[in-house]
Amino acid sequence: MDLSLKIYNSLSKEKEVFQPLHEGRVGMYVCGPTVYSDVHLGNCRTFVSFDVIYRYLLHKGFKVRYVRNITDVGHLLDDGEDRMSKGARVSQLEPMEVAQKYSNGFHDIMRILNALPPSIEPRATGHIPEQIEMVQTILANGYAYEINGSVYFDTLKFIQEKGTYGMLSGRKVDELIAESRELKKQDEKRHPADFAIWMKASEEHIMRWRSPWGEGFPGWHLECSAMSTKYLGEDFDIHGGGNDLKFPHHENEIAQNVGACRHTGAKYWLHTNMLLMNGKKMSKSDGNTISPVELFSGNSPHVSKGYSPMVVRFFMLQTHYRSTLDLTDEALQAAEKGYRRLMEANQALQGLAHPGPDIKGPLDEEIQTLIGQVEEEMNDDFNTPKTLAKLFELVSKINGLKDGHLSFEGLAASTLDEIKTLFREFIFDILGLQDEAQGGGDSATLDGLMQLIIEMRADARQRKDWPTSDKIRDTLKDLHIQLKDSKEGTAWVKE
Numbered sequence: 360m361d362l363s364l365k366i367y368n369s370l371s372k373e374k375e376v377f378q379p380l381h382e383g384r385v386g387m388y389v390c391g392p393t394v395y396s397d398v399h400l401g402n403c404r405t406f407v408s409f410d411v412i413y414r415y416l417l418h419k420g421f422k423v424r425y426v427r428n429i430t431d432v433g434h435l436l437d438d439g440e441d442r443m444s445k446g447a448r449v450s451q452l453e454p455m456e457v458a459q460k461y462s463n464g465f466h467d468i469m470r471i472l473n474a475l476p477p478s479i480e481p482r483a484t485g486h487i488p489e490q491i492e493m494v495q496t497i498l499a500n501g502y503a504y505e506i507n508g509s510v511y512f513d514t515l516k517f518i519q520e521k522g523t524y525g526m527l528s529g530r531k532v533d534e535l536i537a538e539s540r541e542l543k544k545q546d547e548k549r550h551p552a553d554f555a556i557w558m559k560a561s562e563e564h565i566m567r568w569r570s571p572w573g574e575g576f577p578g579w580h581l582e583c584s585a586m587s588t589k590y591l592g593e594d595f596d597i598h599g600g601g602n603d604l605k606f607p608h609h610e611n612e613i614a615q616n617v618g619a620c621r622h623t624g625a626k627y628w629l630h631t632n633m634l635l636m637n638g639k640k641m642s643k644s645d646g647n648t649i650s651p652v653e654l655f656s657g658n659s660p661h662v663s664k665g666y667s668p669m670v671v672r673f674f675m676l677q678t679h680y681r682s683t684l685d686l687t688d689e690a691l692q693a694a695e696k697g698y699r700r701l702m703e704a705n706q707a708l709q710g711l712a713h714p715g716p717d718i719k720g721p722l723d724e725e726i727q728t729l730i731g732q733v734e735e736e737m738n739d740d741f742n743t744p745k746t747l748a749k750l751f752e753l754v755s756k757i758n759g760l761k762d763g764h765l766s767f768e769g770l771a772a773s774t775l776d777e778i779k780t781l782f783r784e785f786i787f788d789i790l791g792l793q794d795e796a797q798g799g800g801d802s803a804t805l806d807g808l809m810q811l812i813i814e815m816r817a818d819a820r821q822r823k824d825w826p827t828s829d830k831i832r833d834t835l836k837d838l839h840i841q842l843k844d845s846k847e848g849t850a851w852v853k854e
C-alpha cells in the first residue's frame with residue numbers, strides 16, 4: 360500500500376509527493392483573518408480546511424509549526440482606506456480595540472468549530488520593525504524605490520532581472536497594466552504593476568509608525584512575507600490561503616521574498632476554494648451572507664432551522680477543499696443526517712464485543728481493504744469526502760454486525776479493535792469532529808475512558824462482583840451517562 364502523502368501544489372499545478380525540507384518537521388503558514396469585522400462563514404471554511412490539513416500532518420507523525428497570522432493593519436479597501444481604520448472610525452473605537460474584539464470573536468468561532476489553535480499567531484502590528492527591515496533590504500537589492508514617503512516594489516525591474524513574476528497566478532504584465540490603469544495614485548508609481556510595500560500616512564490616518572521614509576504603515580502583502588520567513592525560515596514547506604488570495608497577495612509575497620533574500624518562500628502552495636450560498640458567492644454587499652452564529656441559531660432567512668457546529672463542520676468536510684462548496688438548507692439537512700449516522704455507528708462500534716470464534720475469513724479481508732483505503736483517500740491531497748465515503752462503507756458493516764444481519768464469522772477480534780481505533784482516530788483526531796450526543800468536548804479521550812470503564816464493569820460482572828458493577832452504573836447515572844446493554848456489548852449515551 361502506498362502511504363505517501365500527495366499534495367496539489369498551486370505553484371506547479373500538479374499533485375506532488377510531499378517531501379518536507381527537514382525530515383520529520385513541517386513549517387506551515389496560513390493567511391489569517393483581517394480583524395475589522397466578524398469572521399464570516401467563508402473564512403471559516405478556509406480555516407477548517409487548514410485545520411484538517413494540520414491535524415493530518417500531526418497524525419502522519421510530523422512535528423508541525425503552524426503559523427496563522429492576524430491582519431490588523433495595511434489591508435486596504437477599494438477606496439484606499441485601511442480596513443482597520445474604517446472599522447475603528449465607524450465604531451468609535453481604538454484600532455487595537457477593533458482588532459482585539461474581532462480576534463476574540465474569531466477565536467470563539469474557531470473553538471466552537473473545534474479548530475486547533477496554531478502554534479504561533481503573529482499580528483502585523485507586532486512586526487513593524489521586521490517589515491521595515493524587509494523594505495530596506497528590498498530597496499538595497501534594487502527592487503524598490505521611494506517616492507514622497509512611500510516605497511513601491513519595482514515590478515518591471517524585477518521581471519526584467521528575475522523573470523519570475525506571475526509564477527503562481529499566471530498573470531502577464533500586459534494584463535496587469537490594462538487592469539491597473541484606473542487605479543488611484545498610480546501616477547506616483549513608475550509603473551502601474553508596481554505595488555506599495557510601505558505607505559506614507561496622510562494627516563487623518565490613525566495607524567502610523569515612524570520609519571526611515573517618514574510616518575507611514577506597511578503594505579498588506581509585506582506582513583506575510585516578513586512573518587512567515589521570521590518564524591519558518593527563508594525556505595519553508597507549506598503556504599496556504601483561500602484562492603482569492605493567489606493574486607495579488609500571494610504573487611506579491613513571492614516577489615517580495617525573492618526581492619529580499621532570493622528565496623521564494625514556500626515549496627508547496629495550497630489554496631482552498633470559495634464558499635457559495637445558494638449557488639452565488641457569499642458576499643456581504645448583496646445580502647447573500649450568513650454568519651456562523653446565525654447558522655448555529657437558525658436566525659436567518661437562508662435556513663429553516665439552526666445547525667449545530669459539528670453538523671456545519673461535517674458539511675464542510677463533505678466537499679474537497681479545492682472545490683467550491685455551496686451552502687443550501689437541503690445540503691445542511693443531509694449533512695445533519697450523515698453526521699448523526701456516523702456518530703451513532705461509532706457509538707455502536709465502540710460497544711461491540713466479539714463473540715468469537717476469532718478466525719480470519721473473507722469478511723476480515725474486505726474490512727482490512729476498507730481500513731487501508733480510508734488512509735489512502737486522505738493521502739490523496741486530503742480528500743475528506745472520499746475518506747468519509749470509505750468510513751460510511753465501514754458504517755454499513757458495523758450496523759450489520761450490530762443488528763445481526765452480518766455475522767462476526769470470519770472477522771478477527773484484532774480487526775474489530777483496528778476499526779475501533781480507526782474510527783476514533785479519523786473521526787475525532789483527524790477530521791476534528793466531536794460527538795455532540797456524548798457531550799462534545801474531547802470526544803476521543805472521553806470515549807477511550809468510557810471503553811475502559813465499560814470493560815471494568817464487564818470484568819466485575821463476570822466475577823459476579825455486583826456491588827462494583829452497580830456502583831459504576833449508578834455513578835455514571837449521576838453524571839447523566841446511560842449504559843445500554845445488548846447481546847453484542849455495551850454502548851453509552853449522554854442524556
Ligand code: AMP
Pocket residue numbers: 390391392393394400401402403404405430599600601602603604631632633634635641
Ligand atoms: P480575509 O479576512 O478577507 O483576509 O480572509 C481570510 C481568509 O478567508 C483568506 O484565506 C481568504 O481567502 C478566505 N476567504 C474569504 N472569503 C472566502 C469564501 N467566501 N470562501 C472561502 N474562503 C474565503
Ligand code: ZN
Pocket residue numbers: 389390391583600608
Ligand atoms: Zn497573507
